[in-house]
Amino acid sequence: MAQHATAEGTAAYARRFDGQLAPAHFRAACGWSVSSIGLGTYLGDADSRTDEQYRNATRVAVERGCNLIDGAINYRFQRSERSIGEALAALTRAQSIRREEVVVSTKGGYLPFDAAPPRDPSQWFYDTFVVTGVATVDDMVAGCHCMTPAYLRHQLATSLRNLRLRCVDIYYLHNPETQLGAVSREVFLERLGVAFAQLEEAAAAGQIQRYGVATWNGLRQPEAARDHLSLAEMVRIAEQVGGRQHHFRVVQVPFNLAMPEALTRQNQRVDGTLLPLLSAAAQLGITVIASASLLQGRLSGGLPAALSSVFANLESDAQRALQFVRSAPGVTTALVGMKQLAHVEENLTLARLSPASPTQFMQLFRHSDPPQ
Protein backbone atom coordinates (compact mmCIF):
# COMPACT_ATOMS: atom_id res chain seq x y z
CA MET A 1 0.00 0.00 0.00
CA ALA A 2 1.42 3.41 -0.98
CA GLN A 3 2.26 5.80 1.86
CA HIS A 4 1.36 8.90 -0.16
CA ALA A 5 -1.24 10.28 -2.57
CA THR A 6 -1.33 8.38 -5.87
CA ALA A 7 -2.95 8.88 -9.26
CA GLU A 8 -5.05 5.76 -8.75
CA GLY A 9 -6.01 6.61 -5.16
CA THR A 10 -7.06 10.20 -5.80
CA ALA A 11 -8.98 9.18 -8.94
CA ALA A 12 -10.80 6.52 -6.88
CA TYR A 13 -11.56 9.22 -4.29
CA ALA A 14 -13.08 11.44 -7.01
CA ARG A 15 -15.17 8.51 -8.29
CA ARG A 16 -16.73 8.07 -4.83
CA PHE A 17 -18.58 11.33 -5.53
CA ASP A 18 -19.88 10.44 -9.02
CA GLY A 19 -23.43 11.75 -9.31
CA GLN A 20 -23.09 13.82 -6.11
CA LEU A 21 -20.43 16.44 -6.86
CA ALA A 22 -19.74 18.28 -10.11
CA PRO A 23 -17.11 16.36 -12.14
CA ALA A 24 -15.19 19.65 -12.62
CA HIS A 25 -14.78 19.85 -8.83
CA PHE A 26 -11.79 17.51 -9.27
CA ARG A 27 -8.81 18.76 -11.24
CA ALA A 28 -5.74 17.04 -12.60
CA ALA A 29 -2.59 18.35 -10.90
CA CYS A 30 0.79 16.72 -10.27
CA GLY A 31 -0.68 13.45 -11.55
CA TRP A 32 -3.40 13.47 -8.90
CA SER A 33 -7.15 14.25 -8.89
CA VAL A 34 -7.38 17.17 -6.48
CA SER A 35 -10.52 18.86 -5.15
CA SER A 36 -11.17 22.50 -6.10
CA ILE A 37 -11.76 23.32 -2.43
CA GLY A 38 -9.04 22.51 0.09
CA LEU A 39 -8.96 22.67 3.89
CA GLY A 40 -6.63 25.27 5.45
CA THR A 41 -5.63 25.10 9.12
CA TYR A 42 -3.89 28.41 9.83
CA LEU A 43 -6.23 30.37 12.07
CA GLY A 44 -7.46 29.65 15.56
CA ASP A 45 -6.30 29.48 19.14
CA ALA A 46 -3.63 27.06 20.34
CA ASP A 47 -5.95 25.12 22.62
CA SER A 48 -7.49 21.68 22.82
CA ARG A 49 -10.95 22.90 21.81
CA THR A 50 -9.57 24.19 18.50
CA ASP A 51 -7.59 20.95 18.06
CA GLU A 52 -10.85 19.05 18.29
CA GLN A 53 -12.55 21.44 15.87
CA TYR A 54 -9.81 20.90 13.27
CA ARG A 55 -9.89 17.11 13.80
CA ASN A 56 -13.63 17.10 13.13
CA ALA A 57 -13.34 19.58 10.26
CA THR A 58 -10.69 17.39 8.58
CA ARG A 59 -12.86 14.28 8.93
CA VAL A 60 -16.03 15.94 7.62
CA ALA A 61 -14.18 17.75 4.80
CA VAL A 62 -12.73 14.44 3.57
CA GLU A 63 -16.19 12.86 3.81
CA ARG A 64 -17.71 15.73 1.77
CA GLY A 65 -15.30 15.71 -1.16
CA CYS A 66 -12.22 17.67 -0.08
CA ASN A 67 -8.98 15.73 -0.61
CA LEU A 68 -6.40 18.51 -0.20
CA ILE A 69 -5.48 19.26 3.40
CA ASP A 70 -2.98 22.06 4.06
CA GLY A 71 -0.94 22.73 7.18
CA ALA A 72 2.35 24.31 8.24
CA ILE A 73 4.61 23.35 11.12
CA ASN A 74 4.16 26.75 12.80
CA TYR A 75 0.35 26.88 12.53
CA ARG A 76 -0.98 26.98 16.06
CA PHE A 77 2.45 25.91 17.34
CA GLN A 78 2.40 22.53 15.53
CA ARG A 79 -1.09 21.77 16.81
CA SER A 80 -2.74 22.03 13.38
CA GLU A 81 -0.38 19.42 11.91
CA ARG A 82 -1.07 17.17 14.90
CA SER A 83 -4.84 17.60 14.50
CA ILE A 84 -4.63 16.74 10.78
CA GLY A 85 -2.47 13.72 11.63
CA GLU A 86 -4.87 12.41 14.25
CA ALA A 87 -7.90 12.90 11.98
CA LEU A 88 -6.30 11.17 8.99
CA ALA A 89 -5.03 8.32 11.15
CA ALA A 90 -8.54 7.78 12.53
CA LEU A 91 -10.05 7.86 9.03
CA THR A 92 -7.56 5.32 7.67
CA ARG A 93 -7.86 3.12 10.77
CA ALA A 94 -11.64 3.04 10.30
CA GLN A 95 -11.01 2.26 6.59
CA SER A 96 -13.08 5.30 5.64
CA ILE A 97 -10.25 6.42 3.36
CA ARG A 98 -6.94 5.12 2.11
CA ARG A 99 -3.80 7.24 2.48
CA GLU A 100 -3.44 7.26 -1.34
CA GLU A 101 -6.71 9.19 -1.73
CA VAL A 102 -5.69 12.38 0.05
CA VAL A 103 -3.09 15.03 -0.83
CA VAL A 104 -1.43 16.40 2.30
CA SER A 105 0.68 19.54 2.17
CA THR A 106 2.68 21.34 4.81
CA LYS A 107 5.32 24.05 5.09
CA GLY A 108 8.60 24.74 6.82
CA GLY A 109 10.69 27.86 7.32
CA TYR A 110 9.22 29.65 10.32
CA LEU A 111 10.29 28.83 13.85
CA PRO A 112 7.52 26.77 15.42
CA PHE A 113 7.04 26.58 19.14
CA ASP A 114 5.91 23.23 20.50
CA ALA A 115 2.18 23.34 21.37
CA ALA A 116 2.54 26.61 23.33
CA PRO A 117 5.02 29.48 23.60
CA PRO A 118 7.88 28.53 25.96
CA ARG A 119 8.51 30.56 29.10
CA ASP A 120 11.99 31.48 27.84
CA PRO A 121 12.10 31.51 24.01
CA SER A 122 15.88 32.08 23.86
CA GLN A 123 16.57 29.07 26.09
CA TRP A 124 14.06 27.00 24.08
CA PHE A 125 15.82 27.97 20.84
CA TYR A 126 19.20 27.09 22.33
CA ASP A 127 18.04 23.71 23.68
CA THR A 128 16.03 22.72 20.58
CA PHE A 129 18.28 23.91 17.78
CA VAL A 130 21.73 25.02 18.94
CA VAL A 131 22.63 22.15 21.30
CA THR A 132 21.37 19.62 18.74
CA GLY A 133 23.40 21.23 15.93
CA VAL A 134 20.28 21.96 13.86
CA ALA A 135 20.67 25.75 13.60
CA THR A 136 22.53 28.70 15.03
CA VAL A 137 21.25 32.17 15.84
CA ASP A 138 23.07 33.41 12.73
CA ASP A 139 21.07 31.01 10.54
CA MET A 140 17.88 32.85 11.55
CA VAL A 141 16.50 35.77 9.58
CA ALA A 142 14.33 38.36 11.34
CA GLY A 143 14.54 36.15 14.42
CA CYS A 144 11.99 33.71 12.99
CA HIS A 145 12.88 32.32 9.55
CA CYS A 146 15.42 29.76 8.40
CA MET A 147 15.90 27.57 5.34
CA THR A 148 19.29 25.93 5.78
CA PRO A 149 19.47 22.23 4.83
CA ALA A 150 19.95 21.03 8.43
CA TYR A 151 16.99 23.10 9.61
CA LEU A 152 14.73 21.90 6.79
CA ARG A 153 15.73 18.27 7.47
CA HIS A 154 14.79 18.70 11.12
CA GLN A 155 11.52 20.49 10.37
CA LEU A 156 10.39 17.96 7.76
CA ALA A 157 11.11 15.08 10.14
CA THR A 158 9.08 16.86 12.84
CA SER A 159 6.20 17.52 10.42
CA LEU A 160 6.12 13.86 9.37
CA ARG A 161 5.86 12.87 13.05
CA ASN A 162 3.15 15.45 13.71
CA LEU A 163 1.17 14.34 10.66
CA ARG A 164 1.78 10.64 11.41
CA LEU A 165 2.87 10.15 7.81
CA ARG A 166 5.85 8.61 6.06
CA CYS A 167 5.55 11.04 3.15
CA VAL A 168 4.15 14.54 2.66
CA ASP A 169 2.72 15.03 -0.82
CA ILE A 170 3.62 18.74 -1.14
CA TYR A 171 6.26 20.44 1.01
CA TYR A 172 6.45 24.21 0.73
CA LEU A 173 9.17 26.61 1.79
CA HIS A 174 7.06 28.99 3.85
CA ASN A 175 7.20 32.64 2.76
CA PRO A 176 10.85 32.45 1.63
CA GLU A 177 10.60 36.11 0.51
CA THR A 178 10.86 37.00 4.22
CA GLN A 179 14.62 36.55 3.77
CA LEU A 180 14.78 39.25 1.09
CA GLY A 181 14.17 41.79 3.85
CA ALA A 182 17.54 40.86 5.35
CA VAL A 183 19.88 39.52 2.69
CA SER A 184 20.79 40.50 -0.88
CA ARG A 185 19.02 38.85 -3.81
CA GLU A 186 22.27 37.09 -4.70
CA VAL A 187 22.55 35.52 -1.25
CA PHE A 188 18.83 34.73 -1.27
CA LEU A 189 19.00 32.87 -4.58
CA GLU A 190 22.02 30.93 -3.38
CA ARG A 191 20.11 29.93 -0.23
CA LEU A 192 17.08 28.98 -2.30
CA GLY A 193 19.25 26.69 -4.46
CA VAL A 194 20.70 24.96 -1.39
CA ALA A 195 17.20 24.58 0.10
CA PHE A 196 15.85 23.15 -3.17
CA ALA A 197 18.76 20.68 -3.29
CA GLN A 198 17.82 19.54 0.21
CA LEU A 199 14.19 19.09 -0.87
CA GLU A 200 15.31 17.11 -3.94
CA GLU A 201 17.14 14.82 -1.48
CA ALA A 202 13.96 14.50 0.59
CA ALA A 203 12.06 13.57 -2.58
CA ALA A 204 14.68 10.97 -3.48
CA ALA A 205 14.33 9.54 0.05
CA GLY A 206 10.55 9.27 -0.37
CA GLN A 207 9.78 11.81 2.39
CA ILE A 208 8.04 14.23 0.03
CA GLN A 209 6.51 13.89 -3.43
CA ARG A 210 6.66 17.49 -4.67
CA TYR A 211 7.89 20.76 -3.27
CA GLY A 212 7.27 24.43 -3.88
CA VAL A 213 6.99 27.81 -2.23
CA ALA A 214 4.02 29.08 -0.24
CA THR A 215 4.15 32.86 -0.38
CA TRP A 216 2.38 35.94 0.87
CA ASN A 217 3.91 38.91 -0.97
CA GLY A 218 6.58 37.34 -3.17
CA LEU A 219 4.56 36.20 -6.17
CA ARG A 220 2.11 39.14 -6.09
CA GLN A 221 4.53 42.05 -5.90
CA PRO A 222 5.55 44.20 -8.88
CA GLU A 223 8.71 42.93 -10.52
CA ALA A 224 10.84 45.77 -9.09
CA ALA A 225 9.83 45.15 -5.46
CA ARG A 226 12.56 44.05 -3.09
CA ASP A 227 10.61 40.94 -2.05
CA HIS A 228 9.42 39.96 -5.55
CA LEU A 229 9.84 36.29 -6.46
CA SER A 230 10.30 35.21 -10.06
CA LEU A 231 8.63 31.89 -10.82
CA ALA A 232 10.75 31.31 -13.93
CA GLU A 233 13.92 31.93 -11.90
CA MET A 234 12.82 29.40 -9.27
CA VAL A 235 12.10 26.82 -11.97
CA ARG A 236 15.58 27.44 -13.39
CA ILE A 237 17.15 26.93 -9.96
CA ALA A 238 15.16 23.70 -9.48
CA GLU A 239 16.41 22.46 -12.86
CA GLN A 240 19.99 23.29 -11.89
CA VAL A 241 19.81 21.28 -8.66
CA GLY A 242 17.33 18.57 -9.68
CA GLY A 243 17.66 18.25 -13.45
CA ARG A 244 14.70 18.19 -15.81
CA GLN A 245 12.85 15.74 -13.52
CA HIS A 246 13.04 18.14 -10.55
CA HIS A 247 10.23 18.12 -7.99
CA PHE A 248 9.52 21.88 -7.75
CA ARG A 249 5.97 21.71 -9.06
CA VAL A 250 3.58 23.74 -6.86
CA VAL A 251 3.21 27.29 -5.56
CA GLN A 252 0.76 28.73 -3.06
CA VAL A 253 -0.30 32.36 -3.44
CA PRO A 254 -3.01 34.45 -1.77
CA PHE A 255 -5.83 34.96 -4.25
CA ASN A 256 -9.29 36.30 -3.55
CA LEU A 257 -11.69 39.07 -4.59
CA ALA A 258 -9.60 41.67 -2.76
CA MET A 259 -6.20 40.25 -3.75
CA PRO A 260 -6.52 39.35 -7.44
CA GLU A 261 -2.89 40.07 -8.45
CA ALA A 262 -2.15 36.46 -9.47
CA LEU A 263 -4.70 36.98 -12.24
CA THR A 264 -4.37 40.67 -12.97
CA ARG A 265 -0.82 41.88 -12.32
CA GLN A 266 1.79 41.29 -15.00
CA ASN A 267 4.78 40.66 -12.76
CA GLN A 268 6.21 37.35 -13.96
CA ARG A 269 8.69 37.37 -16.82
CA VAL A 270 8.74 34.24 -18.96
CA ASP A 271 10.96 34.23 -22.05
CA GLY A 272 11.09 38.04 -21.95
CA THR A 273 7.31 38.59 -21.67
CA LEU A 274 5.63 39.85 -18.50
CA LEU A 275 2.63 37.71 -17.53
CA PRO A 276 0.35 37.40 -14.52
CA LEU A 277 1.34 34.57 -12.20
CA LEU A 278 -1.50 32.27 -13.27
CA SER A 279 -0.48 32.51 -16.95
CA ALA A 280 3.23 32.16 -16.15
CA ALA A 281 2.57 29.09 -14.01
CA ALA A 282 0.51 27.49 -16.77
CA GLN A 283 3.34 28.10 -19.21
CA LEU A 284 5.97 26.70 -16.82
CA GLY A 285 3.90 23.66 -15.80
CA ILE A 286 3.54 24.74 -12.16
CA THR A 287 0.37 24.00 -10.16
CA VAL A 288 -1.15 27.01 -8.36
CA ILE A 289 -2.96 26.60 -5.05
CA ALA A 290 -4.81 29.72 -3.83
CA SER A 291 -4.63 30.66 -0.15
CA ALA A 292 -6.74 33.03 1.95
CA SER A 293 -9.69 32.53 -0.42
CA LEU A 294 -11.97 34.48 1.95
CA LEU A 295 -9.35 37.08 2.93
CA GLN A 296 -9.22 35.46 6.34
CA GLY A 297 -13.00 35.47 6.67
CA ARG A 298 -13.47 39.13 5.73
CA LEU A 299 -15.12 38.24 2.39
CA SER A 300 -17.83 36.12 3.98
CA GLY A 301 -20.26 39.07 4.13
CA GLY A 302 -21.00 42.47 2.63
CA LEU A 303 -19.90 41.75 -0.95
CA PRO A 304 -21.05 44.08 -3.77
CA ALA A 305 -24.51 43.36 -5.20
CA ALA A 306 -23.02 42.81 -8.69
CA LEU A 307 -21.53 39.56 -7.39
CA SER A 308 -24.93 38.27 -6.32
CA SER A 309 -26.27 38.78 -9.81
CA VAL A 310 -23.33 36.98 -11.45
CA PHE A 311 -23.46 34.11 -8.94
CA ALA A 312 -27.25 34.18 -8.60
CA ASN A 313 -27.43 30.44 -7.88
CA LEU A 314 -25.32 30.72 -4.71
CA GLU A 315 -26.68 31.29 -1.24
CA SER A 316 -24.01 33.14 0.70
CA ASP A 317 -21.21 35.65 0.18
CA ALA A 318 -18.69 33.07 1.41
CA GLN A 319 -19.80 30.73 -1.39
CA ARG A 320 -19.59 33.59 -3.93
CA ALA A 321 -16.09 34.55 -2.82
CA LEU A 322 -15.00 30.91 -2.96
CA GLN A 323 -16.64 30.40 -6.35
CA PHE A 324 -14.59 33.33 -7.68
CA VAL A 325 -11.35 31.68 -6.56
CA ARG A 326 -12.09 28.11 -7.73
CA SER A 327 -13.31 29.44 -11.09
CA ALA A 328 -10.23 31.50 -11.93
CA PRO A 329 -8.41 29.99 -14.90
CA GLY A 330 -5.25 28.31 -13.65
CA VAL A 331 -6.22 27.90 -9.98
CA THR A 332 -6.25 24.21 -9.03
CA THR A 333 -7.57 24.53 -5.49
CA ALA A 334 -9.05 27.30 -3.36
CA LEU A 335 -7.82 26.77 0.18
CA VAL A 336 -10.23 27.91 2.84
CA GLY A 337 -9.62 27.83 6.55
CA MET A 338 -12.54 26.15 8.24
CA LYS A 339 -12.69 24.72 11.69
CA GLN A 340 -16.44 25.09 12.23
CA LEU A 341 -18.44 22.21 10.80
CA ALA A 342 -21.15 24.61 9.59
CA HIS A 343 -18.48 26.28 7.41
CA VAL A 344 -17.23 22.93 6.09
CA GLU A 345 -20.80 22.00 5.11
CA GLU A 346 -21.56 25.39 3.56
CA ASN A 347 -18.32 25.59 1.58
CA LEU A 348 -18.41 22.02 0.33
CA THR A 349 -22.01 22.40 -0.83
CA LEU A 350 -20.36 24.44 -3.57
CA ALA A 351 -18.63 21.27 -4.80
CA ARG A 352 -21.99 20.12 -6.16
CA LEU A 353 -21.76 22.93 -8.69
CA SER A 354 -19.33 23.39 -11.52
CA PRO A 355 -16.98 26.35 -11.30
CA ALA A 356 -18.19 29.43 -13.22
CA SER A 357 -17.69 29.29 -16.98
CA PRO A 358 -15.07 31.67 -18.43
CA THR A 359 -17.92 33.90 -19.75
CA GLN A 360 -19.62 34.05 -16.36
CA PHE A 361 -16.26 34.63 -14.66
CA MET A 362 -15.44 37.57 -16.97
CA GLN A 363 -18.84 39.16 -16.20
CA LEU A 364 -17.36 39.96 -12.79
CA PHE A 365 -15.05 42.44 -14.50
CA ARG A 366 -17.73 43.93 -16.79
CA HIS A 367 -18.66 46.88 -14.60
CA SER A 368 -15.14 47.90 -13.71
CA ASP A 369 -11.58 47.32 -14.76
CA PRO A 370 -9.91 44.43 -13.00
CA PRO A 371 -8.39 45.75 -9.79
CA GLN A 372 -4.57 45.96 -9.78
Ligand SMILES: NC(=O)c1ccc[n+]([C@@H]2O[C@H](COP(=O)([O-])OP(=O)(O)OC[C@H]3O[C@@H](n4cnc5c(N)ncnc54)[C@H](OP(=O)(O)O)[C@@H]3O)[C@@H](O)[C@H]2O)c1
Ligand atom coordinates in the same frame (compact mmCIF):
# COMPACT_ATOMS: atom_id res chain seq x y z
N1 LIG B 1 1.75 32.34 3.14
C1 LIG B 1 1.08 31.23 3.28
O1 LIG B 1 1.63 30.17 3.13
C2 LIG B 1 -0.39 31.25 3.62
C3 LIG B 1 -0.97 32.42 4.03
C4 LIG B 1 -2.33 32.43 4.34
C5 LIG B 1 -3.05 31.25 4.24
N2 LIG B 1 -2.46 30.07 3.85
C6 LIG B 1 -3.23 28.81 3.73
O2 LIG B 1 -4.50 29.11 3.15
C7 LIG B 1 -5.52 28.69 4.06
C8 LIG B 1 -6.74 29.60 3.92
O3 LIG B 1 -6.43 30.92 4.35
P1 LIG B 1 -6.87 31.50 5.78
O4 LIG B 1 -7.25 30.39 6.67
O5 LIG B 1 -5.78 32.40 6.24
O6 LIG B 1 -8.07 32.44 5.45
P2 LIG B 1 -9.46 32.21 4.68
O7 LIG B 1 -9.58 30.85 4.15
O8 LIG B 1 -9.56 33.33 3.72
O9 LIG B 1 -10.53 32.47 5.83
C9 LIG B 1 -10.64 31.59 6.93
C10 LIG B 1 -11.66 32.21 7.87
O10 LIG B 1 -12.95 32.24 7.23
C11 LIG B 1 -13.92 31.62 8.04
N3 LIG B 1 -14.89 30.93 7.18
C12 LIG B 1 -14.70 29.81 6.44
N4 LIG B 1 -15.82 29.48 5.78
C13 LIG B 1 -16.75 30.41 6.10
C14 LIG B 1 -18.10 30.61 5.74
N5 LIG B 1 -18.72 29.77 4.90
N6 LIG B 1 -18.75 31.69 6.26
C15 LIG B 1 -18.13 32.54 7.10
N7 LIG B 1 -16.84 32.41 7.47
C16 LIG B 1 -16.15 31.35 6.98
C17 LIG B 1 -13.14 30.65 8.91
O11 LIG B 1 -13.86 30.40 10.10
P3 LIG B 1 -13.68 29.05 10.97
O12 LIG B 1 -12.23 28.67 10.89
O13 LIG B 1 -14.10 29.47 12.32
O14 LIG B 1 -14.56 27.98 10.39
C18 LIG B 1 -11.84 31.41 9.14
O15 LIG B 1 -11.98 32.33 10.20
C19 LIG B 1 -4.85 28.77 5.42
O16 LIG B 1 -5.59 28.09 6.41
C20 LIG B 1 -3.52 28.18 5.07
O17 LIG B 1 -3.63 26.77 4.99
C21 LIG B 1 -1.13 30.08 3.51
